Amino acid sequence: MAKTVMQTHNLSKNYGELLALNGVSLTLRQGDVYGLVGRNGAGKTTFFKCVMGLARPTAGAIEIGGGGIEIGGGGIEIGGGGISLSAARRKIGFMISPSFFPYLNPKESLEYLCRFKGIRVKGEIERLLALVGLDSVKKPFKAFSLGMKQRLGVAGALIGSPDIVVLDEPTNGLDPQGIIDMRAIIKNANTQTGTTFIVSSHILSELDLVATQFGFIEQGVLLTEISHADLHENTKETLTVEVNDSKKAHAALCRMGAECVIEDGRRLTLRSHLDRPHEIARALIDSGLELHGLHRQEATLEEYFIRMIGERDAKNN
Amino acid sequence: MKRKPVFLTIAVIAIVLVAIVALWGKQYYEDRYVGADYYAMVPPSFDATPEMMYSMSGGEVGLGKEYVLTAYDEHGEAREVEFNVYVDRSSLPQPGAFLHISASKQLVVRWRLTDADSIPEAALAQLSTQPN
Amino acid sequence: MLKIINSEIYRLLRKKSMYVYFCSLAAGYFLVAFIRSGGFGPQSIVSDAFNFFNFLPVFAGGFLFSAIYTDDLSAKNLTLLVGFGTGKATIVLAKLILTALCGAAVFALAPLLLYVAHAALGWPAAAGTMATVCAVSLKYLLATLGYSALSGIAVYGLQRTTFAMVLYVLLALNVVSGLVTVLLVNVFGERLAQILTSCLLSGITDRILGGIISGGPIAPPAVEYVAYLAIAAAVSIAAFERKEMEF
Numbered sequence: 037m038a039k040t041v042m043q044t045h046n047l048s049k050n051y052g053e054l055l056a057l058n059g060v061s062l063t064l065r066q067g068d069v070y071g072l073v074g075r076n077g078a079g080k081t082t083f084f085k086c087v088m089g090l091a092r093p094t095a096g097a098i099e100i101g102g103g104g105i106e107i108g109g110g111g112i113e114i115g116g117g118g119i120s121l122s123a124a125r126r127k128i129g130f131m132i133s134p135s136f137f138p139y140l141n142p143k144e145s146l147e148y149l150c151r152f153k154g155i156r157v158k159g160e161i162e163r164l165l166a167l168v169g170l171d172s173v174k175k176p177f178k179a180f181s182l183g184m185k186q187r188l189g190v191a192g193a194l195i196g197s198p199d200i201v202v203l204d205e206p207t208n209g210l211d212p213q214g215i216i217d218m219r220a221i222i223k224n225a226n227t228q229t230g231t232t233f234i235v236s237s238h239i240l241s242e243l244d245l246v247a248t249q250f251g252f253i254e255q256g257v258l259l260t261e262i263s264h265a266d267l268h269e270n271t272k273e274t275l276t277v278e279v280n281d282s283k284k285a286h287a288a289l290c291r292m293g294a295e296c297v298i299e300d301g302r303r304l305t306l307r308s309h310l311d312r313p314h315e316i317a318r319a320l321i322d323s324g325l326e327l328h329g330l331h332r333q334e335a336t337l338e339e340y341f342i343r344m345i346g347e348r349d350a351k352n353n
Numbered sequence: 354m355k356r357k358p359v360f361l362t363i364a365v366i367a368i369v370l371v372a373i374v375a376l377w378g379k380q381y382y383e384d385r386y387v388g389a390d391y392y393a394m395v396p397p398s399f400d401a402t403p404e405m406m407y408s409m410s411g412g413e414v415g416l417g418k419e420y421v422l423t424a425y426d427e428h429g430e431a432r433e434v435e436f437n438v439y440v441d442r443s444s445l446p447q448p449g450a451f452l453h454i455s456a457s458k459q460l461v462v463r464w465r466l467t468d469a470d471s472i473p474e475a476a477l478a479q480l481s482t483q484p485n
Numbered sequence: 486m487l488k489i490i491n492s493e494i495y496r497l498l499r500k501k502s503m504y505v506y507f508c509s510l511a512a513g514y515f516l517v518a519f520i521r522s523g524g525f526g527p528q529s530i531v532s533d534a535f536n537f538f539n540f541l542p543v544f545a546g547g548f549l550f551s552a553i554y555t556d557d558l559s560a561k562n563l564t565l566l567v568g569f570g571t572g573k574a575t576i577v578l579a580k581l582i583l584t585a586l587c588g589a590a591v592f593a594l595a596p597l598l599l600y601v602a603h604a605a606l607g608w609p610a611a612a613g614t615m616a617t618v619c620a621v622s623l624k625y626l627l628a629t630l631g632y633s634a635l636s637g638i639a640v641y642g643l644q645r646t647t648f649a650m651v652l653y654v655l656l657a658l659n660v661v662s663g664l665v666t667v668l669l670v671n672v673f674g675e676r677l678a679q680i681l682t683s684c685l686l687s688g689i690t691d692r693i694l695g696g697i698i699s700g701g702p703i704a705p706p707a708v709e710y711v712a713y714l715a716i717a718a719a720v721s722i723a724a725f726e727r728k729e730m731e732f
Contacts, residue, residue, distance in 0.1 A: 088568035090730035125570035132568075135561035139500050151492035153569065375519055383523035 038065040040099075041200055041232050042087070047096035049082055049256075056082040058256040059096065064200070064234055064249075069226050071247030072236040073341060079256040080236040084132055084204050089125055100124035101199060126153070129198035131206060134189025138178035142170045142188050145177060146195060155196040164191040167221055182209030190218065194225060201225070203235045207242055219246045240337040252341055259344050271340045275306040275313060278329035279320060288323040289316065302328070388455030388462035391424035391434060392476040394483060399448045403440050416440045423483065424454050429475035436461040451480070489566065489579040490586070497552055497587065506548055507591070511598055522606040530603045530610045534621040538595060541622075542657040545591050546629035550653045553584055554637060555646040563644070564730045573725040577641065577718055584633045592626035617698060624694040627710060631686040632656040634717035642724030662687045686713060 042064040049057040057079050064070050074080050085091035087098055101124050136145040146161040165171040168187040180188065186206055193201050203222075207215045223246055225231045237243050243250070250267055252259040262270075279285040282298045289296045294316065295308040309316055313330055320327050395401070403416040417439035424434045434456050438445050446452060446466060453467040469477060497503065514537060557563050557580075566576050596618045600610055610618065636653035639645065655661050662685045669678035682688050689706045696703035 085730065088564075089570065090564055090567055092729070122570035122572060125568065128568075130568055132564065133561065135564075137496055137500075137556060137560045137562070139502065140496060144496070144499050148492050148496050149565075151495050152488055152566070154488050371516070375516055378516075378520040379523065382520050386521075387524040 038067050040064070041066045041101055042234070043099045044083075044087070045097040045099070047083070047086060047098065048094045049079075049086055049091060050094045055256050057086065057093070057096075060253070060256070060258045062251055062258055063261065064232060066199075066232055067226070067230055068232050068234075068249045069222060069247045070232075070234040070249045070251060071240075071243030072234060072251050072253060073238070073240050073243060074236070074253035075238055078238075078253045080238075080253060081132060081204055082256070083253070084130070084202055084234075084236070087202065088128070088130055088132070089122070090132075101127055127199040128202060129193035129195060129200070130202035130204075131186075131189035131193040132202070132204040134185045134192070136177045136185075136188065136192070139176050141176050142173050142191070145188060146191060149192050149195050153196050157196070160195065164194055167191065167194070167224070169217065183211060183214045186210055186214070186218070190221060194221075194231070197229055197231065200232045200234065203233065205236055205238070207237060207239070215242060222246050240341055244337055252344055254345050254348065257348070259348055267337065267340070271337055273310055274333050275310055275316065276329070276331055276333050277304045277306065277316065277320070277327070278302055279304070280326040280328070284323065285320055285325055288319050288325070292316075292319050305333075384458040385460065386457055386462060388457045389426060391426055391432065391454045391456050392467070392472045392480065393422040393424035393434060393452045393454055394480045395420070395422070395446045395448050395450045395452065396483070397448045401445050401447050403445065406437060406439065414439070418445050420446070422452070422454075424452075424456065425476040425479040427473040427476060429479045431479065432456070434461050436464065486575050486579045486582070489571065489576065490583050493553070493579070493583050494586070500552055500556075503548065503552060507545070510544060514598060515602055518602040518606060522608075525603065525606060525608045527608065527611070528614065529608060530599050530614055531617050531621075533599055533603075534596070534618040537599075538592075538621050538625045541592065541595060541625050542629045542632060543654060545595075546588065546625075546632060546657055547650075547654060549584065549587050549591065549629070550633050550636060551650060553580060553587065554633070554640045555650055558640065558644055558646045558649075567730055573641075574722045577637065577721045577725060580637065581630075581634055581714065581718055585630055588626050588629050588633075592622045592629070596622050620694055620697040623697070624690045627693060628686060628690045629657070631690070631710065631713055631717075634714050634721070635686070637721045638717060638724055641721045642728055644728060644730070656686075659687055684709060686710075689713065 040063055042062075044060055044062045047057055047060040047062075048055070060079070060083060062070075062072075062083075072080050072083070082091065086093045087100075098121065100121060137148070140148060142165055143161055146164060150156070150161065162171065165173075168191045170184065170187055170191065173184065177185070177188070186209060190203060190206055193203060206222075207218050210218060219242075222233055222235065226233060235243060235247065244264075244267075248264050249261065250264065251261045276299075277285060277289075277296075279302060282301055282304050285304055286296060286298050289304065289306065292309075292315070294306050296304050296306045298304050306316065310332065313332075317327055317330055401418060403418055406414040406417045406419070408414050417437055419435070419437050421433065421435045423431050425431050434454055436454075446464075451467050451469055451472060452464050453471065454464045455462045472480070518533070563576070567573065596615065599618060600615060603610055632653055635656055636649050639649040639652050643649070652661075662682070665685060666678065666682045669681050672678075673681065683692065689709050692701075692706035693703055693710065695701055696706065
């Protein structure tokens, strides 16, 4: 298993009565493209603010690169692995609402970052500007479109090849081509330099094409962390069977080797034999059952997410 | 395409306007505020009793005195100078007092009391022949 | 800290409006000097120093304060600095040093501008006269730095551009010191108020200038001045630590 590069332990953040983060324990492993998914106001940006030291956690701890740990509540910061959390944060590039000085052009904006971060890699600025497609842009930041601002923000986050890159809603305001380009930028940086990404979005399908790991956040609670493969396992196609007796149908289907689950007294879900509905229908009728319905279903990633929220709400109620 | 000539035209007009304003301003400033040295004496018969002074609009300005004097430059050239002194700002020059006056083309810029020894000869000669 | 100062100087030097602004100020002075040149004398440069440098904390210092402090807020640059793990105390001190450096550059050029203007108009200043002009410039440089340090508290504690800028302008226009003086006179009486107002930033810089020009003691007001900066910086740091970054 890949090394853990960032971890939060029961991270909580209150704004008065509002619990913006509630015991978030998130693990980011080296080489991951971690998709943090949640609706607007779910706590994604607050989480990033806490990680980057822009907001002080109310409780919990943050560990970056095994280097630093910050304990919330008292705001105590203790060293770990030889470096402080502040020093550990220098290994992170981030973009939370891209903003640069309005009078600087893209090259000058990145030069400013290079000087501030003490980066002296020749050709780094030109490389990054080419990567985000702003190499020929000479106009100042104030004249940028939202998409151009996002691109420059990502270039700024990638400068100096940080170990971890935090991107908050990087596809906001991008046109379809821009979204494709953004995914390519993340994928390239991830595969070529091994950069670990944590990317937030409220559009799950966008992250689906790039993320290797997902975390679902809702009302400040991290509902689950799941790998890309497991997520697709949970969202793959199923056959729904509606009969007069689901137990009897379950027995009949198991006899023919089908993988099925009883949903309720009249409904079953099959995860196998998806391409043989006629055989399933015959087996059920041969067993003396009344077949009321047989249809194919595919849960989208969004439906999966909404189902999880529903399950959580049901548990809370 | 046409932006550059328009910009240049505006720039030239602006420079010319600034130059005109500067030259006019300089002339105005010098006429009004740059004074030459003159010397005067308050006539011995002058009544230095303060009286109420009035503004152009007729409002009371305060107690003081209006001085209308013949002043001489260092070459003895004469000109008439006129200024007001208010008692709440300075004491009134008394009859027989010598004054060192800085006067522009339009007004008296400032004045101060002086003594006969500090007055150039030509001016002093004119002042000593001045009638009461 | 050096990296912050280095990067900040880099971006300030690329702020084109800064050149336009300061060139306009210089041109404005040249114009006014040309108009008044008929009345110039050997000491005119000194009276010009007192009359015109008095406005520099507002006009030059105000622009610098905006460029150094409030540009950071509007560009959300503080989030970048903090997110990179830079200590908040480091940021506050770096900004103060940067203000001192930029202010020193502007307030060093101001006497030079006066000298060039007066020399061009036929009244080159003597070395002794220039020393007085430089001392006056130093007084207003110290005032500008002090006002920036005090207004910095609003920058870091409230993270509101407009409020910080208004506070700076009120300080630089001596509105705040005027109000404090009135308050002190009403509370403590004229005599004690006179002593207390001499401890205000404007009073301290006046005493430093007096010390330089007339050879009086400089050390006591200088210590008070440094204490002003130190306290303002400490309060800024504390306010910054308490305040979360705005997005």
